[in-house]
Amino acid sequence: MRKYLSYYIRNFDYALFFDYIFLCLFGLVMIYSSSIMVALVDGKEPDYYYKKQLFNLLVSFFAFAVGAFIPYKHYSRKKIMVFMVGLITILMFWVFFFGFGESGTGSKSWISLFGLMSFQPSELAKLIIILYFAGTFYRKTLNNPTVELNPNNIIYPIIVWIFIIFFVALETDLGAVLIISGIAIGVVAASGIRIRTFFKFFAELVVLGAAVLGFILLIKGDKFLTPNRIGRIKAFINPFEYEQGSGHQVIQGYIAIGSGGLEGVGLGQSVQKLGYLPEPQTDFIMAVIAEELGLMGVAIVLGGLGFIVFKALLIALTTKDPLARMIAAGIASWIAIQTFINLGGLSGLIPLTGVTLPFISYGGSSILVLSFAMGILINISMYEKLEKRKLRGTK
Structure with a gap:
């Protein structure tokens, strides 16, 4: 020590x-x-x-x-990676069933931690995406550096990403959806993946993300497209008109x-x-x-x-x-x-x-x-x- x-x-x-x-x-x-x-x-x-x-x-x-x-290598350990996925899963269901948000925004992104403090699980999801993606890619190539990463042999990170995006989108936290998606792309780009494979991976993420958001709009469109959000889009086009x-x-x-x-x-x-x-x-x-x-x-x-x-x-x-x-x-x-x-x-x-x-x-x-x-x-x-x-x- x-x-x-x-x-x-x-x-x-x-x-x-x-x-x-x-x-x-x-x-x-x-x-x-x-x-x-x-x-x-x-x-x-x-x-x-x-x-x-x-x-x-x-x-x-x-x-x-x-x-x-804590040495950063520990985050690639299987038990810690399983713990991270389990923790974010619990928190996402927690905010889905018991979450709250500010009136008028349409978002429900917060949970109360036993009355001691409020917490936003989507913030933790940003870090977990980094550590889980990096840990998974690292473990795939640890014993065999010649293994080429592709969307087919990293299915678990994709599933975790879709799960998180789905529940964060249900919160209607569009900013967090964009950031988490950008983080995932950033980690993949740094993984050593070939450029052609990277663009293929990027295209698949876009398609899957669009499908998730489309499904959310279908089942929760009234809460997703709130007057507040529609107003923000109008204000973006011409704020002085509003x-x-x-x-x-x-x-x-x-x-x-x-x-x-x-x-x-x-x-x-x-x-x-x-x-x-x-x-x-x-x-x-x-x-x-x-x-x-x-x-x-x-x-x-x-x-x-x-x-x-x-x-x-x-x-x-x-x-x-x-x-x-x-x-x-x-x-x-x-x-x-x-x-x-x-x-x-x-x-x-x-x-x-x-x-x-x-x-x-x-x-x-x-x-x-x-x-x-x-x-x-x-x-x-x-x-x-x-x-x-x-x-x-x-x-």
Whole structure:
């Protein structure tokens, strides 16, 4: 144990760690700034959301430590993979029968964990897809590196993916469906699969995904195509035509971004958060950042997120371990896709989906699972540094 801790400390990725800490603390400050009016309107203390997120961060730091300490190779063990599939199966049925959501959104994505806290299983599903896909592909080629991956010999990951997509689609959480699908494609792309086989696999995922969503629309179309979602599509096409309705949030976001300029109006000085911008502490928190801290604040956040994606991709491109490559690529895909969907909805590039900004937005489930994933990424980085030291003949 002492030897392991010595290697651990010496090879720890401090740059990645401090970037993660910075983003979490930056998000905490912006949650405090953006949520005061929301808390007062809801009849709560001004720092209600700040304190809740502070508690979420304390729990998340523990999850990060667990992820960073456990050797990532363990996630390819059959018993752990079976446990992950069993856990997400229980949680998906739990949210289907006993889940709840916000009124008006049409989503039912949350469960209550014995009255202690609310949890969103679709967040955990993102990480499980990464670990299960990577572990399965790794085990397929572990004893026989010449085995070529194809859709026929990786049927179990496909079944798990279809199962998760089906139940997340039943929650009508379209943002999570897109992210989970993108993650699966990212892991497959990093598996070493041939390009022709990859496109075949991608086509099959598209067909299967479309079939799942078509079936959901057939049996649950009224809850899937809610007035709120139809309004978001209309607002995406022309938000100013629906300024007093579904386009209101998008337009207020534009005003917030335009008001910030280069340096912003000052921390805590946002006008749009004072009742104009609904739920500014969640998926529209970047609008408040842009207004208060300007383009410089936006660049800082994007730089921090971009550094994590860059480091994960760098590991994926340089490592000789296929398991490390696939997990790192999956985490990079997750953060990059979720960031794009959040900012795309904010800027009007794509319709709003209610997806949070990684590490920055308010939310316990998101920061908890992302922190665990960051721990795993740092564990992979540590082992990569250790392997390079061994090659150089140093410890």
